[in-house]
Amino acid sequence: MINKNFIYILLAVIVAVGILLLDTTVPLGVADSILYIILVPIAFFTKNKKFIYISAIAGTLLTVTGIFLSPPGGEIWQVITNRSLTLFAIWVIAILCLLERGQSEKMKAIHADLEKNIQKRTVDLNKSNTELEKESAYVQLHKDVAIAANEKIELQDTLKVCLSKICAHANWPVGHVYLVPNQTSNWLEPAKIWFLENPSRFDTFRKISEATPFGPGMGLPGRVLVSKQPEWIIDVTKDTNFPRAKVAENIGVKAGFAFPLLIGKKVVGVMEFFSVEAEEPNRDLMKVMAEVGIQLGRAVERQWAEEDIQNSNERLRRLYQRLEMIREEERTRIAREVHDELAQILSTLKLELSLLDKKMTDDKSSLRTDTQMMLLLVNNTIQTVKRIAMDLRPPILDDLGLHEAIQWQGREFEKRTGINFISEVGFGNIELDIERSTAIFRIFQETLTNILRHAKAKNINVLMHQEDAMVTVKIKDDGIGITSDQISDNKSLGILGMRERARAWKGDVNIQGTHDQGTTVTINIQRN
Structure with a gap:
């Protein structure tokens, strides 16, 4: 491809030769030398200061040379005046072109600096936006986990929701939970709560995990149990303290991280997550997960409190039931004794009084009145005893x-x-x-x-x-x-x-x- 500057230079040479030939054929009295001004604008389009200088010098030399080569004609002062004006015009235009070119280059430099600054600001802005989106994602994750942890749903459902949210955030396909079996245990047992992006792909790892409990320091969950901090393994297949990798030739996972579920300073569970590729530790993610673990620890604590309340209520209910049974047994015993003992004694007393009443003669009418009153009282007492026995435990129910x-x-x-x-x-x-x-x-x-x-x-x-x-x-x-x-x-x-x-x-x-x-x-x- 031909360089544009070469074309402009060639054009300037042709124009200069043409004007020179014209100048040598026209008498001196004619102001044809003014045409040499054209060389400067042609050089301006080359966008090169050196060519502007060269064109101005060339125009000056050709203008002066024309005085000696052109045919005589006109007054000498006219010739000198015409040639002087031509030289003046050439250099005025050259200076203007140089100034414009200088200003153009300055503007170009300013524009380049501005573009550079814009690019830098754009890079910084994109970086800031990326960091902001990252922080927003962490905040949203923390919010989602907090909502799930405080909802009145079963702990298992809470943990499932959180596994799904965290796996989606980290873009990791496997999530699992280990929990302590009771409030005094120092071992972690698989809770069989999972998030599996592809269940069939990770079936071997799931079976191995569900059959493997962990004590302090054992495997990834055991490390978290001891450190009480999030832990990260770049490649579990190359880690010497990851027992599950030794059970099968290919467990389907590589990188893994886990964090504790905390109640105060006690680890009550561990959430672990795995990727299919080896990955370097993400410190920001681990920091957020440490806070998430505290939130989920509260969910476990609430579950334990609810279980304690339920167990307490159940014990109270059994105690109440036992007390009611004892009360009914006591009522039955008292009713039986009242009916069998007291009622019989009163019946015997009534019989004896009735016999005594029949033996009374007419001359003992006052005594007979007393016996009649006693018979009435005894009879009323018998009815009262029967009513008490019936109220304590009606025999009809049995x-x-x-x-x-x-x-x-x-x-x-x-x-x-x-x-x-x-x-x-x-x-x-x-x-x-x-x-x-x-x-x-x-x-x-x-x-x-x-x-x-x-x-x-x-x-x-x-x-x-x-x-x-x-x-x-x-x-x-x-x-x-x-x-x-x-x-x-x-x-x-x-x-x-x-x-x-x-x-x-x-x-x-x-x-x-x-x-x-x-x-x-x-x-x-x-x-x-």
Whole structure:
């Protein structure tokens, strides 16, 4: 390709020769030498100061040479004036071109510096944006983990969500969790909670991991257990303290890192992640994971607290159930003793008084009046003893079953209070063990007591039916209706006792009330 400067130089030479030939043929009086000015603008387009100088000098020499080579003509002062003006014009234009070229080069230099600065700023800005995006991703990851750790879901679901989030952030295909089996253990056992991008590809590694517990210092989880800090292995296949790599020839993973789940200073679990390629440690990621481990430690702590509460409640429930059984046994024993011992003694006393009364003659009328009064008192006492024995433990519950006991209790309640009692049975005879029958009967008694105290009812309807393995007793009154605040009041020991009795046998008590339309109490108890 021909250089543009060469073309401009060639053009200047041709123009100079042409003007020179013209100048040598035209008389001196004609101002044709002004044409030499053209050489300077042609040199300007070469964008080279040296060529501008050369063209100005060449124009000057040709202008002066034309004085000697051109044919005579005109006055001498005209010739000198014309040639002087030509020289002046040549150098004025040359100077202007040089100034413009200098300014152009300066602007070019400034532009180059500006471009350089822009490129540098762009690189810095891109780097800053990359760092900002990286930090934003870490912040978002931390936020997602914090939300998952504080949601009221099972610990297993929380850990699954966090494994997925971290693997997606790090772009690593494998995530797994080790947990301590209890609050006092110093060993890590596989929790069998995974994130696997390709389950079939990592099946061998999964099976090996699920069969391998770790103690302090053993393998990657054991290192974290001891250091209580995140740990990184560039290539697990070349690491001397990675036992799982020795079990199979190809476990499918290379780089690995793990971090502890902490409650205070105690490691309660370890999350580990693996890549299929060897990678250098990412310090920023490890730093963020250390903070994530504290968040997840709180989730484990909350799970432990919930388990402690559940275990405590279960122990209290069993204790309550045992106390109720002891109370029922004691009631049964006292009722039996009252019925068998005291009632018999009173019956014997009544018999003796009756015999004594018959032996009284007419002349002992005052004594006979006393014996009649004593007979009346003894008879009333016998009835009171029978009522006490029935209240302590109605024999009908043991002898005839739950349905007859509820019917009897309802009729007795109707006699005492005047509240109409209606009973409906949706099934034939049902076999319930004595403990479950007692639980339903005592809840029924407590419901009747509450109706008498609070409901201002005129009618009570009791419906009993069974469905599958559940026995249901529904008691409905037409009173003023219980409020939702009263139902949820933790200070209501009667309602709490009813629910605990049912819960002891895997049942429940549901209470619903409508203002001025009554209350419905539904007792559900599982069969034997």
